[in-house]
Amino acid sequence: MIICIGAGPGDVAYLTQRGAELIRNADVVAGFDAVVNVVQSLIPGTAQVVTMNYRDQTERLAEVAAAHHADKNCVVVFMGDIHFSGFQYLERVERACGHPVETLPGISSAQILASRAKVCFDETTFITLHRRGDLEPFKRHLVHVLQDWRNAIVIPCPWDEARSFMPRHIAAYLLEQGIPPEHPTEVWENLTRSEAEWHGTLSDCASQEFSDMSIMLIRTLSPMSSQIEPPGAAS
Known part of the structure; x- marks a missing residue:
């Protein structure tokens, strides 16, 4: 076996x-x-x-x-x-x-992040850049996700300096693609250990350094409103 x-x-x-x-x-x-x-x-x-x-x-x-x-x-x-x-x-x-x-299957850092940050996967797209090969299709997909008013959970690509695509690189790339700089952005490190977390905007993130043990959340500028019935309404 x-x-x-x-x-x-x-x-x-x-x-x-x-x-x-x-x-x-x-x-x-x-x-x-x-x-x-x-x-x-x-x-x-x-x-x-x-x-x-x-x-x-x-x-x-x-x-x-x-x-x-x-x-x-x-x-x-x-x-x-x-x-x-x-x-x-x-x-x-x-x-x-x-x-x-x-x-x-096991529990992923994306699932832990969704729990910590209280985002729903129905309204969120997960993208991993932690892979070998051409990252361009995944980078373009990330742009489209944010343009479609969805949250994005992103695992960066660490590795060597020539290939790294860490949170600051991701933020800079998105800004170059015309994504609004005010997107609320979070980077969480060592989720199950020290639970260090950084909160700011996409623009702020472009100048921040984070460790390889990082995962990124970019929140939509237009969160989906609740689709359950208003308080007091008949069920």
Whole structure:
């Protein structure tokens, strides 16, 4: 068996019970160093632990695939929810194994942010820029989201300086595209730890520096009015 698990947004308390059970019964637990550290307390002493980084992930996943084909129970842990910003990593796992693998969703930082900031996903669009490849289609989509009077939750792209598209870069880009500078904007760091939060406008954000552990909320200038009945009206 091999299964990919969303391990939550950086705190083992947000891991699902099913995910915890699979880790406790695994022969092999694999993932990026920081993610494996989150679930370290659940990994059995008998398990093989395979950690990796961006540079050696292909080689390390080949080790996991070999263990899987040798009938070991293998778990690959992802930060957050696999299908929010880990889909390219999932593709690498499946490429290493040579077939589709089972996935178990987790709690994402976007869900935690929506709870903290009290925004509704029905009225909000989620966009992740934390990916390899061409970001332009996703950047254009973000512009259209705000033009359509929706909130936007955005995971920035950290990585190296040449490729980084962090909150200040996102804000500057949107301003260049004609998005109004007064959009209420929030950046939250380490959501499940220190819960640092910054509030300002899109214009203010263009001059702010934030850590790689950041997620951004850009609120619409025209929030949707309540669609429930007025107080006292018949239900």
